[in-house]
Amino acid sequence: MSELDLLVKIRENAARKKRTLLLPESHDERVLRAAEIITREGIGSVITLGNEETVRAAAKAIGVDLKGVRIIDPEKSEKLSDFSNIFYNQRKHKGVTIEEARETMKRDIFFGAMMLKEGMAHASVAGSTASTGDVMRAGILCIGTKEGISIVSSFFLMVYPDVTYSFGDCAVVPDPDAIQLADIAISTADNHKILTGEEPYIAMLSFSTKGSAKHKLIDKVLEATAIVKQKRPDLKVDGELQFDAAIVESIGKKKSPGSEVAGRANVLIFPDLQAGNIGYKIAQRLGGAEAVGPVVQGLKLPFFDLSRGCSVEDIVNTSAIALLMAGN
Numbered sequence: 001m002s003e004l005d006l007l008v009k010i011r012e013n014a015a016r017k018k019r020t021l022l023l024p025e026s027h028d029e030r031v032l033r034a035a036e037i038i039t040r041e042g043i044g045s046v047i048t049l050g051n052e053e054t055v056r057a058a059a060k061a062i063g064v065d066l067k068g069v070r071i072i073d074p075e076k077s078e079k080l081s082d083f084s085n086i087f088y089n090q091r092k093h094k095g096v097t098i099e100e101a102r103e104t105m106k107r108d109i110f111f112g113a114m115m116l117k118e119g120m121a122h123a124s125v126a127g128s129t130a131s132t133g134d135v136m137r138a139g140i141l142c143i144g145t146k147e148g149i150s151i152v153s154s155f156f157l158m159v160y161p162d163v164t165y166s167f168g169d170c171a172v173v174p175d176p177d178a179i180q181l182a183d184i185a186i187s188t189a190d191n192h193k194i195l196t197g198e199e200p201y202i203a204m205l206s207f208s209t210k211g212s213a214k215h216k217l218i219d220k221v222l223e224a225t226a227i228v229k230q231k232r233p234d235l236k237v238d239g240e241l242q243f244d245a246a247i248v249e250s251i252g253k254k255k256s257p258g259s260e261v262a263g264r265a266n267v268l269i270f271p272d273l274q275a276g277n278i279g280y281k282i283a284q285r286l287g288g289a290e291a292v293g294p295v296v297q298g299l300k301l302p303f304f305d306l307s308r309g310c311s312v313e314d315i316v317n318t319s320a321i322a323l324l325m326a327g328n
């Protein structure tokens, strides 16, 4: 399936769910344009944050029709006080005061995260102006991690003309321990299935295949593989595997005979962020893959990040992915 086909399918499937999307950053022209497209195509009902008059004037000035888009002003909202109290109670053990909680809740990204937590939207997409760190912090501190998952991480859909891989984690967790690496593998596998419909085959990547080398870096990958098997016996996982043994059938057969994953892996888990971030960029820049993401995973609710260089199309596509993942 091409990237275009996959994204069309994701948009259509998201539209069928008739869910509500939060796009907090109304001060960004790209967000207003994306809100118009998402509303027009029926991908979801959009809420944005800001002063209603200012937002409508900004939209009018660039010829964007915001009919059907709801605008909430955090500063004027009756929810501000409730949200500040919730945040204060969640963070007071870390020294946060009620005044600091109120100031934090006036920030669109944090107010948006609390709206999601309180069920006022199904998914949120932000980060066209806020940094990845700020978006992740709002998600982690307001929403928290999914039950049974220790870490918030991310993956990219790496789309080639006839095959789509999921690469994790390439954007969030610098140096996961074995338990965290196992959680990254489980989350990426589950999301690969949701977004592509394919059965996940997970390769836990290393510079060694099945004992061809010995090193403490490999031990972490082996331990993580064992944890995945123990936590989720239903998943197909193998490790440690080199990249070629993971995806090339003839090499997989030779280096890991009898493995049901080697040679056919579609979920590729990197041992740390240096490998993951370099790896996805090589696949994208030299390998010609379309990289869709980073898709944030591990939070209780879909609270997604964007790259600050994102296009309007990127915002629309990420929104469709977030809406499709809501409730899963």
Ligand SMILES: CC(C)(COP(=O)(O)OP(=O)(O)OC[C@H]1O[C@@H](n2cnc3c(N)ncnc32)[C@H](O)[C@@H]1OP(=O)(O)O)[C@@H](O)C(=O)NCCC(=O)NCCS
Pocket: 094, 132, 133, 134, 136, 137, 140, 145, 150, 151, 152, 153, 170, 171, 172, 173, 174, 277
């Ligand atoms: C996720 C991130 C924002 C956390 O940074 P931070 O605010 O310095 O985190 P801290 O270590 O101070 O932790 C703050 C809290 O978040 C929690 N936390 C941090 N990272 C977490 C994660 N990935 N998942 C779950 N919880 C996490 C900590 O346990 C801590 O909780 P506590 O205060 O309740 O004890 C940071 O790892 C980051 O910026 N990652 C992005 C890396 C990057 O720049 N990528 C760019 C390439 S695209």
